[in-house]
Structure formats: C-alpha cells, structure tokens
Amino acid sequence: MNKIFKIFSSSIVVPITAIVMGLIVGAIIMLFGGYDPLLAYQSLFSQVFGNLYDFGETLREITPLILTGLAVAFAFRAGLFNIGGEGQFIIGMTAASFIGIKLSGLPAIIHAPLAVIVGGIAGGLWAALAGYIKAKRGVNEVITTIMLNWTALYLGNYVVMHFLLLPGQQRSEDLPESASITIQWISDLFSNARIHWGMLLAVLAAVFFYIFLWKTKQGYELRAVGLNPHAAEYAGMNVGKNVVKAMFISGMFAGLAGACQVLGVFHYQSVLSGTPGIGFDGIAVALIGMNHPFGVLLGGILFGVLTYGSAGMSFGAGVPPELIRIVIGSIIFFIAAPGIVRFVLKPLYLKRKKGKVL
Template sequence: MSKLYKIFTGSIVVPLVAIIFGLIVGAIIMLVGGYDPLLAYQSLFEQVFGNLYDFGETLREITPLILTGLAVAFAFRAGLFNIGGEGQFIVGMTAATFVGIKVTGLPSIIHAPLALIAGALCGGLWAAIAGYLKAKRGVNEVITTIMLNWTALYLGNYIVNSFLLPEGMDHSEEIQPTASISIQSLVNFFNDARMHWGMLLAVLASVFFYYFLWKSKQGYELRAVGFNPNAAEYAGMNVGRNVVKAMFISGVFAGLAGAVQVLGVFHYQSIMSGSPGIGFDGIAVALIGMNHPFGILLGGSLFGILTYGSAGMSFGAGVPPELIRIVIGSIIFFIAAQGIVRWVLKPLYSKRKKEKVL
C-alpha cells in the first residue's frame, strides 16, 4: 500500500466515506423500524436549511460543539485523554455568568471580553487540576477529569444558588446587557436566531489550534511529549510542565464554549439537574474530525446539523430523535474502524492506478 494511498484515504476520503456509511446504516435501521429514510433525511435537510431562523439556530448549535471538540483533540495531540470537557464547560459557563452579572459599570467593549476571558481561564484552570495530578502524582487523567465533571456540576449549582439566584426563581438573573456577545444585526437578519460572536471565536480557536501545535516551538514540545514522553524528557523537555500546559489550553477551549453559551445564547444560568452534554459531545466531534482542527470544524458542523435537524426528522417523518444518535455512532464507528473503509476503497484506488499506468 503506497504512501499516497494512505494520505489520500486518511485525510479526506475516510471521513467522507464513514459519513456515507453512517447515513446508510441509519437508513437501514429506519427501514427496519418502518420509517421512510428518504423522507427522514429530506425532513432533516428542510429543518436545517428551510428558513433563515433554523439555519441561524443550526450555526448556534454548531459553535460550542467545535470548541469542546477542540478541547478533546488538543489534549489528545499531547497524549492525554481529556474526558472532563463537560466539567470545564460548566465552570466556564459559571465564571462568565458571575462576571456578567456581578461586574457593573463597564462598557461592552471591556465587559464582554472580560466575561469571556474569565470563562476561558477558569475552564483552563479546572482542567489544569487534572494535569497537575497527572504530572506530579501520576494519577490517570481519565479518572480525575470524570470526577471533576461532577464536582463542577455541583459547584456551579452552589454558586448560582448562593450568589446569583433571585428569590423564587430556578435560574440566575440575566447578565448585564454590556456582557452580551449577541450580534443584533445578524439576529435581525436570521429572524431572531440567537447569533453571537462565539461563532467567529470558534473559527479563530481552530486557527490558533493549528498554528500553535504545528507552527510553534511549544506546540512541537507538546506533540513530542504526546508521541513519546520518555524520548521528550531525554531531549531535555519538561514533560510534567507540558502535561499541565496541554490540559490548561484544552480546558480553555471548553471553558470558552461554556462562556459563549451564557453570554450569547441564554444570558442566564439555570440550576442544573444533570450535565448539559456538550462536553461529552465534543469527544464525538473530535473523533469525527480525526483530532485535526479543520476536521473538527467540519465534524462539529455535521454533528450540529444532525442534532438540530433531528427535530425535523421527528416532525416530518415520525422518526424518534434518538435514532440520529445511532447515525452519529455509526459514523464514529466507521472512522474508528478505518481498516474497513480502506478495504472498501482499495479496489477502487487500485483500478485508478492501473488506468493511469495504461
């Protein structure tokens, strides 16, 4: 198998074919369940692209998925498994809410960035706890990040309940208007869809991810530690410091996702009975995007389209929304099992290669 074939199938074709296979598997399951898959996918398409409001809401749905996907992928590139995006998301959300409500008298140009920075930094510091325990005590980051998810949930509820909750309400008071990152001109254009600056931040975060990891010395060190920590240490790199740094930056992405949800979408924070789930969805987005920042842009877009469009499948074709999770799971399966996809593509590639020779 040539190097060109590996690059060709690994970078572009494998994810695309995995998506097609996932949609086919979903269609088969719909047929078995007595549903019309063509009508279901048509309804999904119409739900997402049928009008400006739904298209705007789809973009809004995609934004935090990209950021939490970047969080998972960044840690993975450094050899770490950050399963704590959910907790970092909640901590970022809570910090942004607190600053958005309690800090007053600032103009929008200062207040909104301050709330965003607070959310991002707190998410990073929350993830750095797991990084420190990994670097200094050798504690597995999967265990600590999962435990910190629950800690973050209850801590967030405690802060909202104790400091931000008006009497008789089940959610905090609304943030100050100066802390909002909504884009009113786009809100009006997209018929009151909740458009905000977080969409641009998600794209910029992807660019930063790429530049930092592949174009900077610190990024090279993080990737070296991820590939082989023993060799990196032998080369003079501080492995422990890089582990903490990688987890911190990973948490910044997830914390930023929580901040933009509060400042751009809801403008308040509720008492949560369970985790929102966006941090866990980021794991799926990272897998679909194959842990590459630009792949995650596409993976987050696909995940957001399928998630928001599932309501159209339910109303238009009677398909249960849970079935869309089967489609997403199938896509992830085929991406993870790349050998299956390459086995399917190999005859096609060999045929094209023979034609070129002739």
C-alpha cells in the same frame, strides 16, 4: 502500490467515506423500523436550511461543539485524554455568569470581553488541576476529569444558588446587556436566531490551535511529549510542565464554550439537574475531525447539522430523534475503524488504477 493506497485512503477520503457509510447504516435501520430514509434525510435538511431562523440556530448549535471538540483534540495531540470538557464547560459558564452579574456597571466594550476571558481562564484552570495531579502524582487524567465533571456541576449550582439566584426561581438573575455577546443586527437578519460572537471565536480558536501546535516551539514540545514522553524528557523537555500546559489550553477551549453559551444564548444560568452533555459531544466531534483543528471545524458542523436537524426528522418523517445518534455513532465507528473503510475503498482504487493502465 499498497503504500500509495494507504496514503490515498488516509486523506480526507476516509472521513468522507465514513460519513457516507454512517448515513447508509442509518438509512438501513430506518427501513427496518418502517420509516422512509429519503423522507427522513430530506426533512433533516429542510429543518436546517428551510428558513433563516433555523439556519441561524444551527450555527448557534455548532459553536460550542467546535470549541469542546477542540478541547478534546488539543489534549489528545499532547498525549492526553481530556474527558472533562463537560466540567470545564460548566465552570466557564459559571465564571462568565458571575462576572456578568456582579460587575454589571462596566461598559459593554470591557464587560463582555472580560466575562468571556474569565470564563475561558476558569475552564483552563479547572483542566490544569487534572494535569497537575497527573504530573505530580501520576493519576490518570481520565479518572480525575470524570470526577471533576461532577464537582463542577455541584460547584456551579452552589455558586448560582448562593450568589446569583433570582428570588423564587431555579436560575440566576438575567445578565445585563453590557455582558451580552449577541450580534443583534445579524440576529435580526436571521429572524431573531441567537447569533453571537462565539461563532467567530470558535473559528479563531481552531486557527490558534493549528498555529500554536504546528508553528511554535511550545507546540512542538507538546506534540513531542504526546508522542513519546520518555524521549521528550531525555531531550531536556519538562514533561510535567507540558502536561499541565496542554490541559490548561484544552480546558480554555471548553471554558470558552460555556462562557459563549451563557453570554450569547441563554443570558442567565439555570440550576442544573445534570450535565448539559456538550462536553461529551465534543469527544465525538474530535473523533469525527480526526483530532485536527480544521477537521474539528467540519466535524462540529456535521454534528450540529445532524443534531439540530433531528427535530425535522421527527416531525417530517416520524423518525425518533434518538435514531440520529445511531447515525452519528455509526460515523464515529467507521472513522475509528479506518481498516473497514479502506477495505471498502480498495476495490474502487484498484479498478481506477487498472483503467489508467489500460
């Protein structure tokens, strides 16, 4: 019976219960702070679903979170911890901006896809650098990816200030229309919300993740290296090559997020005073999605709804937007500690079994 319960509770029930428990913890904290949790959550969902513009902007908020979440999850499945999604995001954004501005004479059917592809490849190469250092020198990828985050920030700012800068401004020139990935007719439908092709690309990336990792020989090798590199090497697999490959594909997801953000949302790149934070949010999304591509899709949706809806909590119920981070943190805590969730679920499961027996 314990084995059946373990299988039952390791399914989708655990993350759903963790989400509910996280929302309950958030509600308790609001009560202690003197806020009305029901009004707060009502205001949150009104902010997201109250009108077409806000709903479209929520979709826009979700897109880079899914892609950076996939970046973290893919590396994790290969036994790596890519904490450098932030830097790969910036490098992808910078590469896409450079192609968008410097190749402005190209037709749109070539220009926009080329900028997206170059952004993805640049992010992949940036992550592959950390993979190469690990494969050749054994340096932990957590250290190198953290360091590369800051290197990417300053490199991106250097490129903008010396090659793309709009005179008298702290940002690049505007990207030409031919490099835009905005879907104008859908944007008009959603009251000029910044809808772009990156939303479709995020879904396709999740599908690619699943097919590549579970339906191909290369994916099998990556998972084998992640589970036991020594056994994989004994079986004749090139561990170092697979580490670099896993980091490259992981970085590509984050690079695509950056490219889509600059080509579909901002249409220029600012000189950044700090990292945007989307790459770090991807770690939380991957944890919520339990490092499965379709789980990451759902985790990105949840994270995006909570993030964008936090403004509604602030205006509608006076709740500080920082409190939504406590809710997200609580959800991640319960997902990362499934034993607590199973402890809560077990009496309900046993009661259900007893009722069936009777």
